[in-house]
Amino acid sequence: MKRTFKIAVLPGDGIGPEIMEAAIEVLNAVSKKYDLQFEYKEGLIGGAAIDATGDPLPDETLKIAKESDAVLLAAVGGEKWDNLPTDKRPEKGLLRIRKELELFANLRPGKAYTALLDSSPLKETLIKGVDLVVIRELTGGIYFGEPRGIEERKGEKVGFNTMIYYEHEVKRIAKLAFEIARGRKKKVTSVDKANVLEVSALWREIVTETHSDYQDVELEHMYVDNCAMQLVRRPKDFDVIVTGNLFGDILSDEAGALTGSLGMLPSASIGERYALYEPVHGSAPDIAGQGIANPIAMILSAAMMLDITCKVPQAARDIENAVEKVLNEGYRTGDIWSPGTKKVNTKEMTEAIIEHI
Ligand SMILES: NC(=O)C1=CN([C@@H]2O[C@H](COP(=O)(O)OP(=O)(O)OC[C@H]3O[C@@H](n4cnc5c(N)ncnc54)[C@H](O)[C@@H]3O)[C@@H](O)[C@H]2O)C=CC1
Ligand SMILES: CC(C)CC(=O)C(=O)O
């Protein structure tokens, strides 16, 4: 029997529409094989939404998202909107949809593809076999903390934000990290700055407490500065990294560079009720509109949707395997190209992936 899923499609800005088109083509290809039906409904977000409605997250978009089984989001932002105040920028639309849908956990897997070992700035011996996941807390921390602002104090301007975590926020993300580690190599690295920040001292205390229910999983604590260094020194030693919103944002981009390109990194943002699938990268304004963006991060995000929301893991594996085969055959978008490989554009890469499904 055909299974139908309502998918909210939010292409956003920059390369967003180009990579979203690619992901939908791949989903349509896989749907035939597994008797799935996707009903897509497109919504505005980010700069595109500001231009059309004045709001980076119009109510209509939120409604579409809440009425869907899953949301696919590409990326937001661009120079055109860079001078707007922080709370009116395209990025605010993304932050708001994460908060409104209570997507407290962002899963960002980083895997080294054998075919791409040349594309990493690190030595092959360091990279081969890297398989980690950054679990980033997504609806708390300094991106949402109050008070925040820019104001006049003592005759000069002052900018400030608040890094704040409630006990329950740390506990639920820690639990998820331990659960996920149980299905992997059973190791969690909790990353904080507990030598300086009270918010991190609490983070560490709650993660340690939560660990008492997961004694089969190894827990290590690491300061974020050291973690940034260890990620390039010995990336293979990491399995699950759990951390707050800001540190997770930064460390997951670093993981992207390790494994070849940000254009390869998918993610799933999940909560109790909703799920949103989005690449780790941004709107890449420097290459937007040229049809040359790497669609793989978006395509693999759609694969995560097949796994987590649609619960058709074999369809997800088909897409992942197709991506691997295409890379093994030497197809490369500009961001992962190296001498001796075939340079392709977004469309050609997408078609090659579909041929292997
Ligand atoms: N989730 C989102 O929507 C995010 C949005 N942004 C926004 O995106 C805009 C650009 O930000 P940047 O800091 O430049 O980060 P970015 O991730 O957009 O780009 C960084 C670099 O990676 C390259 N890149 C990223 N994705 C790629 C892909 N799929 N294929 C090939 N190359 C790719 C870009 O060309 C650029 O050189 C800003 O407005 C920023 O606020 C940034 C990060 C996340
Ligand atoms: C709101 C964003 C632009 C944050 C970001 O860089 C990300 O989620 O990766």
Ligand SMILES: [Mg+2]
């Ligand atoms: Mg980021």
